[in-house]
Amino acid sequence: MSTHAATHDDAHHDDAPKGFVHRWLFATNHKDIGTMYLVFALVMFFVGGSMAMVIRAELFEPGLQLVQPYFFNELTTLHGLVMIFGAIMPALVGLANWQIPLMIGAPDMALPRMNNLSFWLLPFAFLLMLSTLFLPGGAVAGGWVMYPPLVLQSGESLAFTIFAIHLMGISSIMGSINIIATILNLRAPGVDLLKMPLFVWSWLITAFLLIAIMPVLAGAVTMLLTDKYFGTNFFNAAGGGDVLLYEHIFWFFGHPEVYVMILPAFGVISEVIPTFARKPLFGYKPMVYAIASIAFLSFIVWAHHMFTVGLPVGAQLFFMYATMLIAVPTGVKVFNWVATMWKGSITFETPMLFAVSFVILFTIGGFSGLMLGLVPADYQYHNSYFVVAHFHYVLVTGAAFGIMTGVYYWLPKWTGHMYSEKLGKWHFWLSVISVNVLFFPQHFLGLAGMPRRIPDYNVAFADWNMVSSIGGFVFGATQLLFVANIIYTVYFAKARAPARVWEGARGLEWELPSPPPHHSYSTPPEIRPGMLAHEDAH
Amino acid sequence: MPRPRTTRILRALALLAAALISLPAWANPEHPVPWQLNLTRGASGLSHDVWDLHMAVFWVCVGIGVVVYGALVFALFKFRKSKGAQPDTRLTHHTVLEVVWTTIPVLILIGLAYPASRLLVYENDTNGSQLTVKVTGIQWMWRYDYISYLGRPVDKVGFVSKLAEDSNVARQEDGGVSPWSVVSKHGVHDYLLDVTHPLVVPTHTKIQFLITAADVIHGFWVPALGWQADAIPGQIHDAWGKFDKPGTYRGQCAQLCGQDHAYMPIVIKAVPRAEFQQWLADQQSRTRIDRIARTAQVGAAAVPQG
Ligand code: HEM
Ligand SMILES: [Cu+2]
Ligand SMILES: [Cu+2]
Numbered sequence: 043m044s045t046h047a048a049t050h051d052d053a054h055h056d057d058a059p060k061g062f063v064h065r066w067l068f069a070t071n072h073k074d075i076g077t078m079y080l081v082f083a084l085v086m087f088f089v090g091g092s093m094a095m096v097i098r099a100e101l102f103e104p105g106l107q108l109v110q111p112y113f114f115n116e117l118t119t120l121h122g123l124v125m126i127f128g129a130i131m132p133a134l135v136g137l138a139n140w141q142i143p144l145m146i147g148a149p150d151m152a153l154p155r156m157n158n159l160s161f162w163l164l165p166f167a168f169l170l171m172l173s174t175l176f177l178p179g180g181a182v183a184g185g186w187v188m189y190p191p192l193v194l195q196s197g198e199s200l201a202f203t204i205f206a207i208h209l210m211g212i213s214s215i216m217g218s219i220n221i222i223a224t225i226l227n228l229r230a231p232g233v234d235l236l237k238m239p240l241f242v243w244s245w246l247i248t249a250f251l252l253i254a255i256m257p258v259l260a261g262a263v264t265m266l267l268t269d270k271y272f273g274t275n276f277f278n279a280a281g282g283g284d285v286l287l288y289e290h291i292f293w294f295f296g297h298p299e300v301y302v303m304i305l306p307a308f309g310v311i312s313e314v315i316p317t318f319a320r321k322p323l324f325g326y327k328p329m330v331y332a333i334a335s336i337a338f339l340s341f342i343v344w345a346h347h348m349f350t351v352g353l354p355v356g357a358q359l360f361f362m363y364a365t366m367l368i369a370v371p372t373g374v375k376v377f378n379w380v381a382t383m384w385k386g387s388i389t390f391e392t393p394m395l396f397a398v399s400f401v402i403l404f405t406i407g408g409f410s411g412l413m414l415g416l417v418p419a420d421y422q423y424h425n426s427y428f429v430v431a432h433f434h435y436v437l438v439t440g441a442a443f444g445i446m447t448g449v450y451y452w453l454p455k456w457t458g459h460m461y462s463e464k465l466g467k468w469h470f471w472l473s474v475i476s477v478n479v480l481f482f483p484q485h486f487l488g489l490a491g492m493p494r495r496i497p498d499y500n501v502a503f504a505d506w507n508m509v510s511s512i513g514g515f516v517f518g519a520t521q522l523l524f525v526a527n528i529i530y531t532v533y534f535a536k537a538r539a540p541a542r543v544w545e546g547a548r549g550l551e552w553e554l555p556s557p558p559p560h561h562s563y564s565t566p567p568e569i570r571p572g573m574l575a576h577e578d579a580h
Numbered sequence: 581m582p583r584p585r586t587t588r589i590l591r592a593l594a595l596l597a598a599a600l601i602s603l604p605a606w607a608n609p610e611h612p613v614p615w616q617l618n619l620t621r622g623a624s625g626l627s628h629d630v631w632d633l634h635m636a637v638f639w640v641c642v643g644i645g646v647v648v649y650g651a652l653v654f655a656l657f658k659f660r661k662s663k664g665a666q667p668d669t670r671l672t673h674h675t676v677l678e679v680v681w682t683t684i685p686v687l688i689l690i691g692l693a694y695p696a697s698r699l700l701v702y703e704n705d706t707n708g709s710q711l712t713v714k715v716t717g718i719q720w721m722w723r724y725d726y727i728s729y730l731g732r733p734v735d736k737v738g739f740v741s742k743l744a745e746d747s748n749v750a751r752q753e754d755g756g757v758s759p760w761s762v763v764s765k766h767g768v769h770d771y772l773l774d775v776t777h778p779l780v781v782p783t784h785t786k787i788q789f790l791i792t793a794a795d796v797i798h799g800f801w802v803p804a805l806g807w808q809a810d811a812i813p814g815q816i817h818d819a820w821g822k823f824d825k826p827g828t829y830r831g832q833c834a835q836l837c838g839q840d841h842a843y844m845p846i847v848i849k850a851v852p853r854a855e856f857q858q859w860l861a862d863q864q865s866r867t868r869i870d871r872i873a874r875t876a877q878v879g880a881a882a883v884p885q886g
Contacts (some may be wrong), residue, residue: 103751104759104772105751105753105759106751106753107750107753108641110840111840111841111843112838113843115838115841153766157691183838183839185836189796189797189836191795191796192836192838195838273652279813279815280813283814285812286812319659320667321668321669321671321672322659322669322672324671324673324674325672325673325678326672350799350807350809351810351812351817352809352817352818353702355700355704358700359700362696362697363693366689366692367689369685370682370685370689373685374678374681374682376648380651383652383656384651384655384671385665386655386659386667386668387659387660387661387666388655388659388660388665389660389661389662401652402649402652405648405649410647412640412641413634413637413638416627416633416637416693417635417696417700418630418699418806418807419630419633419634419637419696419737421806421807422619422634422803422808423705424799424800424808425799425808425835426834486616486618489616489617489619489639489770490613490616490617490618490619491612491801491839493801493832493833493834493842494801495836496832496841497842498751498759498842499697499842500612500769500770500771501614501759501771502612502614502616520625521721525713546667
């Protein structure tokens with residue numbers, strides 16, 4: 043291996059494979075695969091987003107105007123599945139692919155061919171899933187949670203969707219194995235575990251979560267499949283089965299899954315805030331421990347999604363306490379971000395704007411989460427628009443804003459060009475205003491008694507729904523600016539980005555030129571003082 | 581000079597926010613109202629307790645928000661590079677602070693968990709109920725069966741409750757009837773919140789609901805009761821509620837149950853006890869008459885066949 047590297051000439055080594063098929067279909071380079079993940083996620087963001095636009099258009103005023111109720115249910119179901127499995131998760135994996143090797147001084151991901159397979163499963167999985175829209179009987183319409191018995195009333199689309207979920211699950215598990223193998227084996231000498239960037243830490247822990255939960259989801263949906271096609275009665279009360287069994291299994295997957303979507307975003311924010319505050323992260327170790335304890339706790343709170351099913355009081359109490367406990371490490375993270383800005387020297391480039399809005403708006407989702415965690419109150423909030431508001435604050439202004447933060451932050455590094463700061467600021471301000479117009483009134487709707495997943499509603503809910511829809515349309519349209527900015531950066535931007543794109547940036551990725559060579563480190567980088575962001579962290 | 585004005589504006593805003601949020605009048609326990617911001621206080625002591633907990637945790641969140649956002653906004657203004665702020669790069673650790681901001685949240689949470697636990701236990705205790713009603717969710721309607729009243733079994737009183745006809749007409753796409761035109765005789769805009777047969781219950785009575793479903797999972801949610809309960813096939817979920825004032829309390833199925841999930845409202849009509857007694861007696865005698873009529877029919881039909 044070393045002789046090979048030595049005899050090979052470097053310029054040749056840096057060349058990306060020529061030809062579309064060779065470069066992309068057979069891609070094994072972490073940067074190319076990362077790019078594909080990110081592009082795929084962006085496409086899915088718009089696919090899921092178009093569905094949301096139709097949903098908000100139907101809800102613009104009372105009465106049915108655009109779609110039939112059953113199709114409405116297909117849309118909400120697919121919107122959820124596409125956004126979670128198609129947009130947020132692949133985008134985070136894309137960030138991981140690009141950044142982890144750069145940040146730990148590794149030549150590439152540990153298992154490049156498996157990396158190729160993890161990515162290429164996804165387009166097929168989603169083609170399969172989206173194709174069900176055109177099947178007789180339409181797509182699955184039981185909600186993204188796919189509760190039986192309702193979901194078993196779907197047509198043959200159920201089998202397609204379940205197969206697609208299996209593919210996504212396999213993809214996620216392989217991606218996670220790759221990430222763990224890379225982080226544990228390929229760190230450059232001197233990059234100790236407790237000196238790793240927080241983004242890397244967050245993905246290490248997330249990858250373990252994914253390996254633990256994806257098989258659980260696979261089991262649950264496979265039982266759905268056998269219940270529908272092979273006469274089993276896992277979830278059929280009339281056959282001795284138990285409907286609640288599904289809910290328990292699903293949420294054992296489902297709650298950690300929501301943390302899969304937020305922990306890497308926490309990681310991004312923990313990189314960006316120190317850079318623009320020009321100050322090391324406050325409380326590095328507590329931040330790592332907070333992620334680890336959130337991950338642990340996420341396994342013992344699943345029944346907070348089931349407070350209204352009639353569990354024994356003792357169980358409800360246990361899950362209430364465990365859920366409330368999660369607020370503690372979550373709070374610690376927020377306090378640490380604020381403390382990082384304290385006595386800093388702050389500037390507000392687009393990534394920082396998104397990061398600050400993340401801290402503020404994600405916290406609103408944390409507050410509503412705390413409210414939902416109190417069982418007697420949840421009896422009123424459950425399945426209402428209040429929950430819809432909660433999870434969109436944590437997922438859109440949390441996970442999605444975290445991803446946008448990361449994209450703006452690292453795009454100059456990836457492309458070697460600066461994005462347009464002006465366009466970025468327009469994107470930010472329009473997004474941050476419209477997203478609140480979109481989701482904040484949904485708290486009111488839920489408290490006023492509007493259930494989620496309905497295509498039509500009483501006229502008392504009309505006003506806030508119209509406000510929310512207007513916010514939705516503006517938010518949707520604004521995301522075109524994001525795409526425009528990315529296209530501009532990749533193809534048109536003139537300004538070259540320096541190696542250290544941001545004045546305050548610390549960490550190995552900023553030691554490489556922008557864009558980094560196709561193979562970042564043929565030999566492990568030598569770590570000199572000042573290169574790592576957390577070298578004397580406590 | 582600008583400071584007093586900003587504080588005055590801030591104080592006015594805070595007052596306005598507090599007024600908006602705490603106005604219970606902005607919510608009607610019987611049905612939602614336009615621009616409603618907050619949860620209804622509901623119709624009984626139980627739902628008032630739930631509302632109190634809701635407001636308590638809300639204000640706790642507001643309090644934490646003021647501190648955290650206050651610190652954040654202060655930092656964003658004070659520690660800007662453009663104002664010449666120099667970073668204090670050694671400020672990366674502060675044990676006392678870290679212990680404090682871990683323990684204070686724990687204490688706050690304990691403070692919330694205590695009343696929440698008490699209320700939860702109270703809410704789940706259906707002992708001492710005087711009326712028992714079985715509620716069955718069916719795609720897409722509710723069935724109500726009266727099981728017992730004041731310790732005595734009720735003789736076969738039960739009926740199906742569906743979306744009211746005027747709502748059903750107005751909900752059709754291109755039906756030409758506006759949802760705004762659907763109004764009850766008391767002037768309530770009850771589009772999609774009105775049914776053919778409301779569940780009739782007495783006021784000032786602890787009512788036990790036995791909730792289940794016939795096909796898929798449904799959700800029984802009337803905000804005035806202070807809770808919702810999933811209706812699950814193969815399970816019986818028991819819960820209780822009370823109404824302190826007569827009224828027509830409206831709610832909806834909360835759990836996605838298929839195509840017409842939006843069209844299976846729940847309406848509970850709470851009437852004074854005497855009136856309820858009368859209503860129940862009427863229903864029971866009607867059942868008896870029905871039964872006699874049916875046996876006669878069956879008997880008549882049986883003769884030629886036999
Ligand atoms: C302070 C932390 C949090 C707490 C205490 C919390 C609590 C809860 C509770 C109790 C529910 C169930 C509400 C109900 O259905 O009645 C819920 C729903 C949900 N939460 Fe959170 N949450 C927190 C943070 C998050 C985060 C970080 C995410 C994801 C990034 C998230 C995503 C969701 C989603 C997707 C649902 C709804 C799932 C569904 O029913 O479709 N939550 N949360
Ligand atoms: Cu959860
Ligand atoms: Cu329903």
